[in-house]
Amino acid sequence: LAKTTQPISMDSYEGQEVNITCSHNNIATNDYITWYQQFPSQGPRFIIQGYKTKVTNEVASLFIPADRKSSTLSLPRVSLSDTAVYYCLVGDMGNNDMRFGAGTRLTVKP
Amino acid sequence: KAGVTQTPRYLIKTRGQQVTLSCSPISGHRSVSWYQQTPGQGLQFLFEYFSETQRNKGNFPGRFSGRQFSNSRSEMNVSTLELGDSALYLCASSPGSGIETQYFGPGTRLLVL
Numbered sequence: 529l530a531k532t533t534q535p536i537s538m539d540s541y542e543g544q545e546v547n548i549t550c551s552h553n554n555i556a557t558n559d560y561i562t563w564y565q566q567f568p569s570q571g572p573r574f575i576i577q578g579y580k581t582k583v584t585n586e587v588a589s590l591f592i593p594a595d596r597k598s599s600t601l602s603l604p605r606v607s608l609s610d611t612a613v614y615y616c617l618v619g620d621m622g623n624n625d626m627r628f629g630a631g632t633r634l635t636v637k638p
Numbered sequence: 639k640a641g642v643t644q645t646p647r648y649l650i651k652t653r654g655q656q657v658t659l660s661c662s663p664i665s666g667h668r669s670v671s672w673y674q675q676t677p678g679q680g681l682q683f684l685f686e687y688f689s690e691t692q693r694n695k696g697n698f699p700g701r702f703s704g705r706q707f708s709n710s711r712s713e714m715n716v717s718t719l720e721l722g723d724s725a726l727y728l729c730a731s732s733p734g735s736g737i738e739t740q741y742f743g744p745g746t747r748l749l750v751l
Contacts (some may be wrong), residue, residue: 562739571642571728571742572681615681628673628681 532616537633546603548632550616553597561592561599564615566631572615576601603634611636640665642731642743650749656717659746663710663731669693670712671740672704673728681728687712688734716748724750 533551540546552561560579564572576583578590578599589602603610613631643662651657663670671694672684683696687706704714710731716723726747730740 564742569726569745569747571730571745574739574741577739627683630680 532618532629534614534616534629534632536630537635539635539637540606541637542607543605546606546610546634546636548601548603548614548616548634549598550601550618551598552616552618555596555618559596559618561590561596562617562619563588563590563601564617564628565610566613566615572628575614606634606636608636608638610634642729642741644727644729644743644746646746647744648747648749650751651719652751653719653721655719656715657719657748659714659727659729659748661712661714661729661731661743663712663729664741667731667733667741668710669732669734669740670706670710671730671732672712672714673730674698675726675728675745676724684714719750721750724748 560577562577563575565575566572576585576588576590578592580592580596583590591600611634613633615628615631617628642664645660661670669686669688671686673681674684675681684698684702685692685696685704686694687704690706701717704712706712726745728742728745730742732740
């Protein structure tokens with residue numbers, strides 16, 4: 529299981545684009561990168577998952593460089609309701625032994 | 639499809655008691671994982687069940703156990719509760735058939751007095 533490193537916290541303002549970068553230097557060939565969002569007293573909510581290059585869905589984009597040693601979650605035009613903790617996970621998604629890091633606490637200000 | 643459901647949502651117990659938490663996965667999902675979340679330790683993996691068998695296990699003492707039924711519903715049991723067991727216990731389900739995305743339930747908030 530690859531160890532991940534994320535910033536502990538980030539601040540942003542409504543309407544801005546937010547990029548949260550996760551480092552995972554020892555990512556393995558079979559590992560996927562997954563991001564979750566968690567609000568207080570709720571379970572984590574799946575945001576996006578990718579293996580390489582760029583993945584986009586209706587809420588976010590995930591950028592993964594060719595060496596896959598890092599990844600960046602991009603949230604376009606954040607709102608106050610995006611204030612949450614964001615977790616980056618790296619692991620063999622065929623093995624459900626998932627290890628969460630400390631996460632990044634994003635605070636969106638008006 | 640209905641999401642992952644967990645019961646009860648809140649629970650208060652005293653030290654030394656035991657507790658059983660329940661999780662119903664998304665219909666069709668065969669893998670159920672359990673996590674403990676505390677302010678100090680964050681989200682920690684407890685164990686995963688697939689087809690009624692424990693497939694993965696985290697670093698928790700034997701007081702923490704689980705099981706899965708033939709309908710994929712799962713239960714988690716903690717015996718001889720300690721104050722430090724106070725936490726949000728989360729259950730997540732996934733299809734269990736390959737590249738997986740886990741979907742989490744709302745959790746059970748356990749307070750041990």
